Every structure is written in C-alpha cells, then in structure tokens.
Amino acid sequence: MKLAYYPGCSGMGTSAEYERSTRAVCKALGIELQDLPDWSCCGSTPAHATDAVLSAALSARNLTIAAKTMAQSGATKFTTPCPSCLLNLKTARHHMAEPEFRAKVDAILDEPCPPIGQKGEEPLPDTYSVLQLLVEDYGLENIKSKVKTPLKGLKIAPYYGCLLSRPPKIMQFDDPENPTSMDRLLEALGAEVVPFPLKTECCGASMGIPRRDITERLSGRLIETAVRYGADMIAVACPLCHMNLDLRQEQAARAKNAVFDMPVLYFTQLMGIALGLKESDLGLNKLCVSPTQALQKIGKEVSA
Amino acid sequence: MDSINLEAVRDEDFLRTVEKESGQNLSRCYQCGKCTAGCPCGPAYDMQVSQVMRAIQLGDKQAVFEAASPWLCVSCSTCTARCPNEIDVARVMDTVRHMNRREGGKHPTLNAFWDSFLKTVRLSGRAYELGVMALYMLRTGKVLTDMDLAPRIMPKRKLPFVPHVIRGKAAVGRIFKRFHDLRMDG
Amino acid sequence: MKIGVFICHCGSNIAGTVDCVKVAKNAEAFPDVAYSTDNMYMCSEPGQDHIVEMVKKHDLDGVVVASCSPRMHEPTFRRAVERAGLNKYMFEMANIREHVSWIGKDKDANTNKASELVRMAVEKLRRNAPLFSKKFETIKKVLVVGAGVAGIQAALDCADAGLQVVLVEREPAIGGKMAKLDKTFPTVDCSSCILGPKMVDVSQHPNITLYTLSEVEKVSGYVGNFSVNIKRRAPYVDFSKCTGCGACMEKCPAKKTPDRFNEFMGPTTAINIPFPQAIPKKATINPQYCRKLTEGKCGICAKICPTGAINYEMKDEVITEEVGAIVAATGYDLMDWKSNYGEYGGGRYPDVITSLQYERLLSAAGPTGGHILRPSDGREPKKVAFICCVGSRDRSIGRPYCSGFCCMYTAKQAVLTKDHIPDSQSYVFYMDIRAPGKLYDEFTRRAIEEYGTEYIRGRVSAIQPDGKGQYIVRAADTLLGKPVEVAVDLVVLAVGVEGAKGSGKLAETLHISYDNFGFFLESHIKLRPVETNTAGVFLAGSCQGAKDIPSSVAQGSGAAAKVIGLLSKPKLESDPQISNVNIKRCVGCGKCVDVCPFQAITKENIRGEIKAQVIEAVCQGCGLCAATCPQGAIQLSHFTDNQILAEVNALCQC
Structure with a gap:
C-alpha cells in the first residue's frame, strides 16, 4: 500500500507526536507514505472563515501537487492525518465541481488546477483521513494480526470531533452521528471502548485563542463525560481536538471548577503501543497530561 | 424604539446573494430551531443560528451584519448534518461572514x-x-x-x-x- | 348526423382565459354541427335542461360538451343525454378547463386550443355508435382486510346491513393499534373499554367470518365478483377446542419470545394469548421460538392443555372466498426511526422509547401492570421528555408530511404521566401544535394549564446520556431564541407513521395505487375519499393517510356505506367500453392473453381454430390487448382505431 501524504502544518509543531506516530505506525504496517514535495498550508479555519475562493485556492495548490505525486510515484490514494486539512481539501474539490466557482479559483492560481475528471489523466484526487484508510482499506483484521501488546485492561473514550464526518455530504465517512471506525480499531487493538455519547460534539475548535470561554465550556464537558464513563483516557484523531483537550485541559478544569487528569492520546500513538513500537517513535513524552499511569493498566486484570 | 418595518428592512438583493453564494434555498427553513439546539457556540451567540436564518429570510442585512454569531461559528456543521430541510446552514453562516468581510465588516479578536x-x-x-x-x-x-x-x-x-x-x-x-x-x- | 356543441364558461374558471363565445362560433363550422352555443354553467340544472331541449328541438344525434375533466362531469352529461332520449355513448367531452384555461394565460392561444379540442371531440363523435350495458349479478359478501378500529367498524356496519363479511387480520388478535392504547384523547377514556365491546360484537356477529393470522394472497375477478385467496398461518392450536384458559402460557419454557403486542417492551412465551381481552381469545404458537417446533423437544403445552387443543402438525392453509366488494383497512406502522435518528441514539439508549411503547407502559394490561417504569433499571421516572415530529415533516429523511395525530396523543401521554406520577414533570418539544379536531385544542390547553406540562417550541437536536443515569435533551426555545437543555429520566418519541408494512404488496394484489410512504391512493382526495380507482375496492382508516380514531371510525362507516350502496343494487351494469375480437382477423397467437392484466381473455377453439375470446364481465377496457394485437383484430369499443385516428387527423388539420 502506497499513499501520497500531506502532513499538515500542525504536524510540524503542536501535533508533532501525531505526525511522528502516524509515520511510525504506517512504517510498521508496511504502508509507504510518499510526501508531497513542497506542500503548503491548506489555509485551515482562517482561510475557510475568510473566503471560500481563497480557501479553495490554497487547497488546490496542494491537490495539484498531490495529483502529480500520485502519477509519478504510483501512490493509490491521497491522505492526511489532520481533519481540518481534510475538510479544506475535500471541500475545495467538492466546490470546484461548480464551473463558476472553479473559474474564480483558477483565476488566482499560477496555473489552473487539473480537472476533477472521472477517470481522466491526472484527475484531482479526493482526500482521505489516515483513520479511514487504516480501517477501510488496510483492514482491522490485518491490524489485529500485527498487534504484539494488546491494550487489554485499558478503557478508552473514542472522540472523533466534528470534522471527520461532517458535513456528511462532503466527508462521506462513517455514520455522522455515531461513527464506529475508531471504536472498532481500538477494539482490534484489544482495548475496551466505553460508550462515549459525545463522539462528534465540537470541542471548540480554533476558538481557543480568540474566544477561550467557548472552548473551555465545550472541552470541559467532553472531559467530564469521559470521566463519568470511567475512561482511562480519550483517543483523538485531530490536532485541534488534542490541543483543546490536552494542552488546554487545565483551562477547562478551572472553568468547570474541577480537577482533571485525563490523558488524551492520538489513536496512532495507541496503535504504536499495541504494535510494540518504541516510545520515542510515538512522542508520548510530548503529551501535556502524562499517560504513564494509565498505560500501566495494560495487561493487568481489571477487578470487577 | 420603533417596531421593525418589514418593507423597509427587506433587502431582496441581500437575500438573493446569500442564496446564490451559499447555494441554499432559505425559504425552506421553517424555524424549528434544531440548528440552534445543537450549536456548540449557541450559548456564546448574540443571535442564534435559527434567528440569523430568519433575519436572512426577511432580507434584514443590517441585523445579520451586526450580529457577532457568524464570526463565532466554528464550522462544525452540526446544524447542517441535522437540518430537517437539508439546508447547509454552516455554509450559509460562512457566506454571510464572507459577504460581511468583503464589505469591510470585522470581528475584534x-x-x-x-x-x-x-x-x-x-x-x-x-x-x-x-x-x-x-x-x-x-x-x-x-x-x-x-x-x-x-x-x-x-x-x-x-x-x-x-x-x-x-x-x-x-x-x-x-x-x-x-x-x-x-x-x-x- | 346532427351534432350539438355546448361550451361551458365554468363561471370565470374557463371564461377568464378562454373566449367561449368564439369557441362556440368556431364550432359551427365543424362538420355535422347543427347547433352550437355557450353557457355560464353547463352542469347546472338549466344548463342540462338546455341540452335536453336542444336535442329535441334540433333533432340532434349526439352532443359535445366542452368544460371540465370527464372525471368530474362525464356521468352528469351522459345522464342528461339519456334524458333527451339518446344513447349515453353518443356524447363526447372536451376538457377545456384542466387542459386549457387553468394551465395557460394567453387568451388567444387558449381559445385556439379549446377550439381544436372541440373539433377533435366532434370528429370522434361522428364515429361513435350506441353502446349497451349488460346486467350481472353480484355476490352479497364483502372482504375487509385488517381488523383495527376502521376495519372493525366497516365490518360491523356491513354485517348489520345484512351483508356477509369476511374479516382478515394478520395478527393473532383483532383490535389493531387501538387495542394497544391505554387511554384515548380528547376524553381520556379507556381504549379497551370502548373498543372491547366492538371486538366482542365482531366475534359474535352471525354475518362475520373472522380469519386471524391471515393475509390476502391473491385477488382475481371484478367488482361484484371477486375471488380471493387468503393464506392462514398455522396457529398450532385447534380453536374449536381452546378455551383460552392460559394454562399453556404459564408452563411454556420459551420465556424469551419477543412480545409484538407489547411493542417488545418485555418478553412473552412462545405460546400465548396476546392480551386478556384478545379476540379471538385463543392461544397461538410463535413457531420461531417454540422449542417443540424448532428443536423437536418440549411439548409441555400439549401435555398441560386440558382440552387437547395443541396440534404441532398443523400446516398453513389457503382459503378461497368469493366476494362482491373489498375494503382495505390495513392501518399504519411507525417509520423506522432508529436508522434515521442517530442524534436521538438510533435505538442505543434503553430509555428512549416510542410513544406506542409508552402506551404499553401506561396500560394496566401491559408488561409493567400499568406502572411507568424505565426499561433500563425499572425505576419510576420523575422527568419525562416528549419529542414531537420524529420522522414527520423532515424532508432530510424523505418524510415531508405531518403524521396528524401525534400532537394529540403526546398531550394525552403528558396528562397520563402526571396522573400516574403526581410529582413528575413532563416536557413536550414541538414545532407547531396541530389540534384541529373537536375538543382537541381545549385538550392540549388542559395539558398545559391543569397538568403543568412544559411545552417548548423547538426541534430537539440531540439526546445524550449524561453518564449518571439521566439523558440530556438538547433543544432550543425558539420563542425565547435560546438554546435550552434538560436532564430527564425517560424520553418518549412521537414517531411518524407510514402505511403498514407490506402495504405496497397488498396494493398490487388489489390493483390499487399507493404512494412512496405505503399509503393507498383514494379516487379523489376530497370527493371520493373512500373509493379507489379500482371499482369495488374501498379504503378505511390510516391505510389511506394518517388518521386518529374518530376519523378512522368515520371512514370505516363511510366505506361500509359505499359497499352497502354498491351491493344493494339487484344487479350491476357492465361497462360496454370493452374489447371485441374480430374472429376473422384473429390468428390465435395469444399475445392478448399474455398482456391482459385482468385475465379477461381466453383462447377458445372455435370450429377447429384457436381464437381469442373476451370475457365481457371481466374486461376493464384498458386497451392493452388492442394495442398489442399484431393483426389489429381487437378493437376497444368507444376507442376504436378509427375514432382515435379521426381525433388525430382533426388535430392535424388546424
């Protein structure tokens, strides 16, 4: 399996551990990641918030590179670990199906974007999340067969965030109200998944800086609920969710008048642990809330 | 304070532009409030999503542009996913923000x-x-x-x-x- | 031939956009037209009288009326023509309202088109011939499909009028949805107290034959003379011996059988009588769960039965009944909310239930003995949320319509909740309160004013368990313009309705139309609400569209009145607009036999040659055979090739 890969800017900074663990896990599973040469920022929320055309153009530059990369390297699909990048890349392609909109985008690019095409030459590729490709293409049975340290005894709240499956018409992934991909993945790793009811509730996204009160309230509720469901940790698939739940956990706790000690791990880090990868390859030391204590439960019999 | 004069407040161009740019038919909205009910930012809004939709229906551009809500929307698309009338509400929120910005509107932070x-x-x-x-x-x-x-x-x-x-x-x-x-x- | 042409203004309906005087004037020039005029209302008494007078005065041979759709007034004018002494088939109608004035605004163009349609009618009429109906006997017996309250009402009314009734019910007992209800709005009287006597009447009426566990499999024939195959599933109990004592239920070891009657709110036994007042009060065995029938071992019920009624060898059987009319009264089912409302848990949360399930919790005969207890932990809820329009008025899941009676039963359930648990608080989340029936709005006001029900105007976005045993209902108060939430112990969903499961298949069996939601199509939504477009087949109750009990009962009686009217005639007249075979041209290929949807054509040996023959009483005049016949040997009376080609020619002349 060979994939064209777009890491996203946060992978170079705040979500370095996501980036590192994604690469390590893919390597261990025999998935080859072909980096997009000289990729640029998709514009993230600020571009999307500012203007649809600007946002689409910033994505289109990368989709164009992705199309070339796939043609040259033989990669079969285009992937990114970051849901925010995913949404922008997918939305750009979706909206560019409208000729009027596409003309506006092409007008601000150096060269017009290749056609979306049915099965034409260098069609503009669709983008998939790493999570989706691991579960749907690589397959849970394949992953299960490579598990060395089952995560037995670990109770995990799977948190998908709002972007992976919404808006449903564009994202085309799982059940938008009750996704189960990550649940099934974590179960394949041997973990116990708690019936977390807020899987797709928003964490506050990029409001952390300009309107911290919103983020605190929303993230606080997510952590509080995970605690009530007896989760040892929350598993996430999004750098922004991770930042709000991990880095900002104390802020949320203060706002809720509570004390939280809830480790928040990327699902790729948990995969790495189960696959028996080196801790340094997974960036566990980059997490603000230490998972050490929680991870000690692995393999221990849980008393009823 | 005067009551809202429905004729004076109606900016037909504004309504049509929002509909065209967002690709949504606003007359479908029957004000059930499901968007407001699920909006994570609702408690921080000065004007709820369903009220923004209503103001657009009335063509009340000023009310929409003066509201902070479209700026605060985090585009989580919960409203879109659950709208019983298949309106891409989040895209409408995006659209009014883009339009406002083009006309020089700003949110302080x-x-x-x-x-x-x-x-x-x-x-x-x-x-x-x-x-x-x-x-x-x-x-x-x-x-x-x-x-x-x-x-x-x-x-x-x-x-x-x-x-x-x-x-x-x-x-x-x-x-x-x-x-x-x-x-x-x- | 002398033809009279009469152009109707229909008030301003036609005259508003058609120059009727000019159309009448133009018609004077058409061949054989001896008289032409226009009139404000042709269907009025003076209008009809004018036709009769002019036929006599001008010695007319035929009449053309240009007015509305023949669906509306063709019978009216045919009667007028008959009164004038002509054969009623010496009449043609040009539809210049639905086909002209209502669909175009250009008066000149409309006037031209109206004239062309009149010319077509004239050219056809010139080739018409008198046709004569035949009389045939009818079977004074009616089939009622579905024994809910609408079907029961129709059956009883027909039976009381002296007709024999065959009542077919899919479930083991009659009563339908109403039998599951605890109390009924707007009077809060006990459902089984008012339905029970009717159910008993059904069982005791000498004119009613009841088949439970049965479904209609095949229908052939025509109005007055249907032949119906009814498949009866084996009950594995000899009803003539079963006394309904219930001893078998007590001893049956298969105690985890899903309880359909109780909406799966608790388990039952494989052999059971669904509820104490069940009609027939006979035990039946669910073969999917019976240990004897699935594993071959057990037989406890047979040992325990004091009358030896159990018979594991029973087989399904097919019964044939001959009837003169059919009433479909198959009711409704709840739509599949679980697949469509993930935001309400999609069935994952045990304390989020449907309103029909809640009825079973309220009912003294239900699984909790009439105590409201949460399915998850058996606790009594103190806070209950009711959510309206789940699967109604929601086009995102393809359900654009209002289910009609949910607002009312929700108010009733809120009232009953307070009655059962005085220290409880109910919240009703609604979009609009639809309470247009007699005493309905007053009832919802009582729920609010006297019972303290909190009504909140807004659709619920999500139901989320809080991890502490309660459920957070996240909604908006759109009147206040604020998001709201409330933690409750139990959530009741007013789930929208659709045509009963399998209604599409039944519609095809009955040759009637149905919509995307499984509701049967009436002949006219206002004026022929219990008739269908298939003669002799009528509708009652929610199978036609969502209805509450009063409307279902009214429609049951309405359908019965139509059946009684139909079968009270000594004989019915056949429609002479049927197919005729020209024996000389027919080569006996049999293509017409294959294509006929009514099995109205047979192959007969006529003097050593195979020829097609039309069974006059069965032929419905659809014309498929005429269009199919490669030899042109079959002609449809009143719609012959000559007549149709003359119309086309008339159109091409203009």
Whole structure:
C-alpha cells in the first residue's frame, strides 16, 4: 500500500507526536507514505472563515501537487492525518465541481488546477483521513494480526470531533452521528471502548485563542463525560481536538471548577503501543497530561 | 424604539446573494430551531443560528451584519448534518461572514487571529504557530493570551522557533496577492 | 348526423382565459354541427335542461360538451343525454378547463386550443355508435382486510346491513393499534373499554367470518365478483377446542419470545394469548421460538392443555372466498426511526422509547401492570421528555408530511404521566401544535394549564446520556431564541407513521395505487375519499393517510356505506367500453392473453381454430390487448382505431 501524504502544518509543531506516530505506525504496517514535495498550508479555519475562493485556492495548490505525486510515484490514494486539512481539501474539490466557482479559483492560481475528471489523466484526487484508510482499506483484521501488546485492561473514550464526518455530504465517512471506525480499531487493538455519547460534539475548535470561554465550556464537558464513563483516557484523531483537550485541559478544569487528569492520546500513538513500537517513535513524552499511569493498566486484570 | 418595518428592512438583493453564494434555498427553513439546539457556540451567540436564518429570510442585512454569531461559528456543521430541510446552514453562516468581510465588516479578536494566521502562510507558505501567537498579541494588544500555556508546552519542545519556509512560498504569496487584487477591483 | 356543441364558461374558471363565445362560433363550422352555443354553467340544472331541449328541438344525434375533466362531469352529461332520449355513448367531452384555461394565460392561444379540442371531440363523435350495458349479478359478501378500529367498524356496519363479511387480520388478535392504547384523547377514556365491546360484537356477529393470522394472497375477478385467496398461518392450536384458559402460557419454557403486542417492551412465551381481552381469545404458537417446533423437544403445552387443543402438525392453509366488494383497512406502522435518528441514539439508549411503547407502559394490561417504569433499571421516572415530529415533516429523511395525530396523543401521554406520577414533570418539544379536531385544542390547553406540562417550541437536536443515569435533551426555545437543555429520566418519541408494512404488496394484489410512504391512493382526495380507482375496492382508516380514531371510525362507516350502496343494487351494469375480437382477423397467437392484466381473455377453439375470446364481465377496457394485437383484430369499443385516428387527423388539420 502506497499513499501520497500531506502532513499538515500542525504536524510540524503542536501535533508533532501525531505526525511522528502516524509515520511510525504506517512504517510498521508496511504502508509507504510518499510526501508531497513542497506542500503548503491548506489555509485551515482562517482561510475557510475568510473566503471560500481563497480557501479553495490554497487547497488546490496542494491537490495539484498531490495529483502529480500520485502519477509519478504510483501512490493509490491521497491522505492526511489532520481533519481540518481534510475538510479544506475535500471541500475545495467538492466546490470546484461548480464551473463558476472553479473559474474564480483558477483565476488566482499560477496555473489552473487539473480537472476533477472521472477517470481522466491526472484527475484531482479526493482526500482521505489516515483513520479511514487504516480501517477501510488496510483492514482491522490485518491490524489485529500485527498487534504484539494488546491494550487489554485499558478503557478508552473514542472522540472523533466534528470534522471527520461532517458535513456528511462532503466527508462521506462513517455514520455522522455515531461513527464506529475508531471504536472498532481500538477494539482490534484489544482495548475496551466505553460508550462515549459525545463522539462528534465540537470541542471548540480554533476558538481557543480568540474566544477561550467557548472552548473551555465545550472541552470541559467532553472531559467530564469521559470521566463519568470511567475512561482511562480519550483517543483523538485531530490536532485541534488534542490541543483543546490536552494542552488546554487545565483551562477547562478551572472553568468547570474541577480537577482533571485525563490523558488524551492520538489513536496512532495507541496503535504504536499495541504494535510494540518504541516510545520515542510515538512522542508520548510530548503529551501535556502524562499517560504513564494509565498505560500501566495494560495487561493487568481489571477487578470487577 | 420603533417596531421593525418589514418593507423597509427587506433587502431582496441581500437575500438573493446569500442564496446564490451559499447555494441554499432559505425559504425552506421553517424555524424549528434544531440548528440552534445543537450549536456548540449557541450559548456564546448574540443571535442564534435559527434567528440569523430568519433575519436572512426577511432580507434584514443590517441585523445579520451586526450580529457577532457568524464570526463565532466554528464550522462544525452540526446544524447542517441535522437540518430537517437539508439546508447547509454552516455554509450559509460562512457566506454571510464572507459577504460581511468583503464589505469591510470585522470581528475584534477573530479577524486579528485569522489575519495573523494567514500572514504567516503568506510569508512562508506554511502556518507558523509561534508567529501566529506573536502577531495576534501585537494586533490585539492581548499580550497575556494563553501565557498560562507556555510552561506546559515549551518543555515539550514541539514548537520550532523559526518558521518552515517552503520553496514555493512565492507561489503561495501570489495566490494571496491575486486574491487581494481581485477583491480590490470588486 | 346532427351534432350539438355546448361550451361551458365554468363561471370565470374557463371564461377568464378562454373566449367561449368564439369557441362556440368556431364550432359551427365543424362538420355535422347543427347547433352550437355557450353557457355560464353547463352542469347546472338549466344548463342540462338546455341540452335536453336542444336535442329535441334540433333533432340532434349526439352532443359535445366542452368544460371540465370527464372525471368530474362525464356521468352528469351522459345522464342528461339519456334524458333527451339518446344513447349515453353518443356524447363526447372536451376538457377545456384542466387542459386549457387553468394551465395557460394567453387568451388567444387558449381559445385556439379549446377550439381544436372541440373539433377533435366532434370528429370522434361522428364515429361513435350506441353502446349497451349488460346486467350481472353480484355476490352479497364483502372482504375487509385488517381488523383495527376502521376495519372493525366497516365490518360491523356491513354485517348489520345484512351483508356477509369476511374479516382478515394478520395478527393473532383483532383490535389493531387501538387495542394497544391505554387511554384515548380528547376524553381520556379507556381504549379497551370502548373498543372491547366492538371486538366482542365482531366475534359474535352471525354475518362475520373472522380469519386471524391471515393475509390476502391473491385477488382475481371484478367488482361484484371477486375471488380471493387468503393464506392462514398455522396457529398450532385447534380453536374449536381452546378455551383460552392460559394454562399453556404459564408452563411454556420459551420465556424469551419477543412480545409484538407489547411493542417488545418485555418478553412473552412462545405460546400465548396476546392480551386478556384478545379476540379471538385463543392461544397461538410463535413457531420461531417454540422449542417443540424448532428443536423437536418440549411439548409441555400439549401435555398441560386440558382440552387437547395443541396440534404441532398443523400446516398453513389457503382459503378461497368469493366476494362482491373489498375494503382495505390495513392501518399504519411507525417509520423506522432508529436508522434515521442517530442524534436521538438510533435505538442505543434503553430509555428512549416510542410513544406506542409508552402506551404499553401506561396500560394496566401491559408488561409493567400499568406502572411507568424505565426499561433500563425499572425505576419510576420523575422527568419525562416528549419529542414531537420524529420522522414527520423532515424532508432530510424523505418524510415531508405531518403524521396528524401525534400532537394529540403526546398531550394525552403528558396528562397520563402526571396522573400516574403526581410529582413528575413532563416536557413536550414541538414545532407547531396541530389540534384541529373537536375538543382537541381545549385538550392540549388542559395539558398545559391543569397538568403543568412544559411545552417548548423547538426541534430537539440531540439526546445524550449524561453518564449518571439521566439523558440530556438538547433543544432550543425558539420563542425565547435560546438554546435550552434538560436532564430527564425517560424520553418518549412521537414517531411518524407510514402505511403498514407490506402495504405496497397488498396494493398490487388489489390493483390499487399507493404512494412512496405505503399509503393507498383514494379516487379523489376530497370527493371520493373512500373509493379507489379500482371499482369495488374501498379504503378505511390510516391505510389511506394518517388518521386518529374518530376519523378512522368515520371512514370505516363511510366505506361500509359505499359497499352497502354498491351491493344493494339487484344487479350491476357492465361497462360496454370493452374489447371485441374480430374472429376473422384473429390468428390465435395469444399475445392478448399474455398482456391482459385482468385475465379477461381466453383462447377458445372455435370450429377447429384457436381464437381469442373476451370475457365481457371481466374486461376493464384498458386497451392493452388492442394495442398489442399484431393483426389489429381487437378493437376497444368507444376507442376504436378509427375514432382515435379521426381525433388525430382533426388535430392535424388546424
């Protein structure tokens, strides 16, 4: 399996551990990641918030590179670990199906974007999340067969965030109200998944800086609920969710008048642990809330 | 205070432009409030999503442009996913924000954040997180923003002190330049 | 031939956009037209009288009326023509309202088109011939499909009028949805107290034959003379011996059988009588769960039965009944909310239930003995949320319509909740309160004013368990313009309705139309609400569209009145607009036999040659055979090739 890969800017900074663990896990599973040469920022929320055309153009530059990369390297699909990048890349392609909109985008690019095409030459590729490709293409049975340290005894709240499956018409992934991909993945790793009811509730996204009160309230509720469901940790698939739940956990706790000690791990880090990868390859030391204590439960019999 | 004069307040062009740019038929909205009910930002809004939809239906451009809500929307699309009338509500919120911005509208902190972010992208081709924070503090004067996070994140040594500058930064810069030039031309 | 042409203004309906005087004037020039005029209302008594007078005065041979759709007034004018002494088939109608004035605004163009349609009618009439109906006997017996309250009402009314009734019910007992209800709005009287006597009447009426566990499999024939195959599933109990004592239920070891009657709110036994007042009060065995029938071992019920009624060897059987008319009264089912409302848990949360399930919790004969207890932990809920329009008025899941009676039963359930648990608080989340029936709005006001029900106007976005045993209902108060939430112990969903499961298949068996939601199509939504477009087949109750009990009962009686009217005639007249075979041209290929949807054509040996023959009483005049016949040997009376080609020619002349 060979994939064209777009890491996203946060992978170079705040979500370095996501980036590192994604690469390590893919390597261990025999998935080859072909980096997009000289990729640029998709514009993230600020571009999307500012203007649809600007946002689409910033994505289109990368989709164009992705199309070339796939043609040259033989990669079969285009992937990114970051849901925010995913949404922008997918939305750009979706909206560019409208000729009027596409003309506006092409007008601000150096060269017009290749056609979306049915099965034409260098069609503009669709983008998939790493999570989706691991579960749907690589397959849970394949992953299960490579598990060395089952995560037995670990109770995990799977948190998908709002972007992976919404808006449903564009994202085309799982059940938008009750996704189960990550649940099934974590179960394949041997973990116990708690019936977390807020899987797709928003964490506050990029409001952390300009309107911290919103983020605190929303993230606080997510952590509080995970605690009530007896989760040892929350598993996430999004750098922004991770930042709000991990880095900002104390802020949320203060706002809720509570004390939280809830480790928040990327699902790729948990995969790495189960696959028996080196801790340094997974960036566990980059997490603000230490998972050490929680991870000690692995393999221990849980008393009823 | 006068009551709202329905005739005076109705800006037909505004309503049609929102409908065209968003690709949504606003007359489908029957004001059930499901969007408001599920909106994570609702409690922080001055005008609820369903009220924004209603004001657009009435063509009340001023009310929509004066509301802070479209700026605060985090585009989580919960409203879109659950709308019983299949309206892409989040896209409507995006659209009124874009329209407002084109006419010079601004939100005090959000614009500063977005502009700071996009400036780092324009200059280096990629977003640069420390740079965004520095620019944001400079623009807003809120120099203490998230200072409590510094001792949490700095020891993790994740944040590089120099931006990643890509070879194609000029190409990215040109996207921004053409975008601004075209906007200036209207 | 002398033809009279009469152009109707229909008030301003036609005259508003058609120059009727000019159309009448133009018609004077058409061949054989001896008289032409226009009139304000042709269907009025003076209008009809004018036709009769002019036929006599001008010695007319035929009449053309240009007015509305023949669906509306063709019978009216045919009667007028008959009164004038002509054969009623010496009449043609040009539809210049639905086909002209209502669909175009250009008066000149409309006037031209109206004239062309009149010319077509004239050219056809010139080739018409008198046709004569035949009389045939009818079977004074009616089939009622579905024994809910609408079907029961129709059956009883027909039986009381002296007709024999065959009542077919899919479930083991009659009563339908109403039998599951605890109390009924707007009077809060006990459902089984008012339905029970009717159910008993059904069982005791000498004119009613009841088949439970049965479904209609095949229908052939035509109005007055249907032949119906009814498949009866084996009950594995000899009803003539079963006394309904219930001893078998007590001893049956298969105690985890899903309880359909109780909406799966608790388990039952494989052999059971669904509820104490069940009609027939006979035990039946669910073969999917019976240990004897699935594993071959057990037989306890047979040992325990004091009358030896159990018979594991029973087989399904097919019964044939001959009837003169059919009433479909198959009711409704709840739509599949679980697949469509993930935001309400999609069935994952045990304390989020449907309103029909809640009825079973309220009912003294239900699984909790009439105590409201949460399915998850058996606790009594103190806070209950009711959510309206789940699967109604929601086009995102393809359900654009209002289910009609949910607002009312929700108010009733809120009232009953307070009656059962005085220290409880109910919240009703609604979009609009639809309470247009007699005493309905007053009832919802009582729920609010006297019972303290909190009504909140807004659709619920999500139901989320809080991890502490309660459920957070996240909604908006759109009147206040604020998001709201409330933690409750139990959530009741007013789930929208659709045509009963399998209604599409039944519609095809009965040759009637149905919509995307499984509701049967009436002949005219206002004026022929219990008739269908298939003669002799009538509708009652929710199978036609969502209805509450009063409307279902009224429609049951309405359908019965139509059946009684139909079968009270000594004989019915056949429609002479049927196919005729020209024996000389027919080569006996049999293509017409294959294509006929009514099995109205047979192959007969006529003097050593195979020829097609039309069974006059069965032929419905659809014309498929005429269009199919490669030899042109079959002609449809009143719609012959000559007549149709003359119309086309008339159109091409203009």
